[in-house]
Amino acid sequence: MTGTLFVVGLGPGPEYWLTGEAQAAIARAELFFGYAPYLARLALRPDQKAIASDNREELDRARAALDAAATGKTVCMVSGGDPGVFAMAAAVCEAIDRDAAWPAVTLEIVPGITAMLAVAARLGAPLGNDFCTMSLSDNLKPWTVIETRLRAAATAGFAIALYNPVSKARPTQLDNAFNILRDCLPNQIPVIFGRAVGRPDENIAIVPLSEARANMADMATCVIIGTPLTRIVQRAAGPIVYTPRFVPETSQ
């Protein structure tokens, strides 16, 4: 028997950011895997079953979902945001690659609104020109690689979106990152802390790089660092932040 594994992006939180494709996949699936807070967003029918897991055991969770699909079931692995951006799609691909198993399972990845795009939309267009997207977690990546990438991106004039900026086990790395960026970038560059975007406890703050601190972020925060060209425009309804499309000849 062959089944299907959908790897579905739920977006950052609210149902209005779900796509039609994601809704259709959720309606079709009979068995759901995922991190408990993401599964809690779903209004499952009595015939649909959810298996919640810890946020850290991603490869085991991928294998369990593939095993279930291999029995012929239609299975849904849910991710926050987009499954391809620091979420479950890579773990599912890794499981298939490492184990050389589940040849008959149909894999369908369903894209979603990833946090940086939702945070950017709240403020204008801070990612309106070239940008980099990085995870700040060194659980799977040496800190020296993170440091090299931060310097390369900032020096070349990319805006930077940081996922996983802090965790309980990594409370100070974001301060290290800000110190590296203060080495390469002007003090007044806007730093956006986009917390829980779209959820009831959403909080979006803008501070100059000189004042950015790790304690302004938590695990639910996406941090966006502007470029030397990024502008803040004050309006009665609140500031707009955008990175212009035009780059002068003198820029990096």
Added chain:
Amino acid sequence: MTGTLFVVGLGPGPEYWLTGEAQAAIARAELFFGYAPYLARLALRPDQKAIASDNREELDRARAALDAAATGKTVCMVSGGDPGVFAMAAAVCEAIDRDAAWPAVTLEIVPGITAMLAVAARLGAPLGNDFCTMSLSDNLKPWTVIETRLRAAATAGFAIALYNPVSKARPTQLDNAFNILRDCLPNQIPVIFGRAVGRPDENIAIVPLSEARANMADMATCVIIGTPLTRIVQRAAGPIVYTPRFVPETSQ
């Protein structure tokens, strides 16, 4: 009178990638601005009017939409993909900034599925680790800046998603970009040409960097260049391409 300007991301094409928020904004608006092929996707009611424009006059289009909203209308500017990624949100912000006008217009940016996420979802997780997103157009950015950014991103180990890879006026820049990348990266790195993703004429091709050529792309293509760690896994249903979450100590 004060009106509202929605800047709405339609996603790469099919209706199933529209979010609920985008559908609600389209239902509310009375006047629509945008590039004609994007407006053609909408099934407007008789009481809704569309004003199509050329793809190049983005700032003029933004001003016209803001002017209409300032008369009290509910206006919708449509973008393909996500409006904040090489699309209309930055042009609207620029118009507000340059002209210091339209203080009472409510600006609502509605995020969408941007092309690189849709292309990545078709194949697995090629953007599953740190990545950069760049426009290859030098209409608004000097080529020297593009070259510097390509080298910085590739050397630091980022995957790279290229928007606007070619146009009729710029048929050879993508070949210049591939030549730069061949300087910095191994020959066998996978290059993905994701053309018209989600549309009836979708075509996704994977070639090694050594064989990547500009004539494999057109204006509807998003090009994704992997990293030295990106892997291709052959499956009966077609290859998976993903960039692992784990980065060894010896990597850049």
